[in-house]
Amino acid sequence: MKPVEKSSEMVKVLDSISLNMFGKSRSEAIRQNICVNCGGEADRFVDIRSKREFALSGLCQNCQDSLFGSIGEP
Numbered sequence: 750m751k752p753v754e755k756s757s758e759m760v761k762v763l764d765s766i767s768l769n770m771f772g773k774s775r776s777e778a779i780r781q782n783i784c785v786n787c788g789g790e791a792d793r794f795v796d797i798r799s800k801r802e803f804a805l806s807g808l809c810q811n812c813q814d815s816l817f818g819s820i821g822e823p
């Protein structure tokens with residue numbers, strides 16, 4: 750997937766997580782469809798929003814659920 754380049758504090762944090770864990774940048778992980786948080790394949794998403802979220806944050810569906818699940822929809 751093509752990574753979305755957007756600078757926010759969260760993306761910076763995710764960048765450093767992915768660099769520390771996998772030695773590759775978030776953008777690189779997204780291009781290879783790899784989750785920056787758990788290192789698993791990020792190839793299945795429940796909807797287009799989750800897919801877009803992966804392009805932005807590099808988080809697979811499972812990690813999105815666990816990280817954003819408690820926030821929920823407004």
Ligand SMILES: [Zn+2]
Nearest residue numbers: 784787809812
């Ligand atoms: Zn994950």
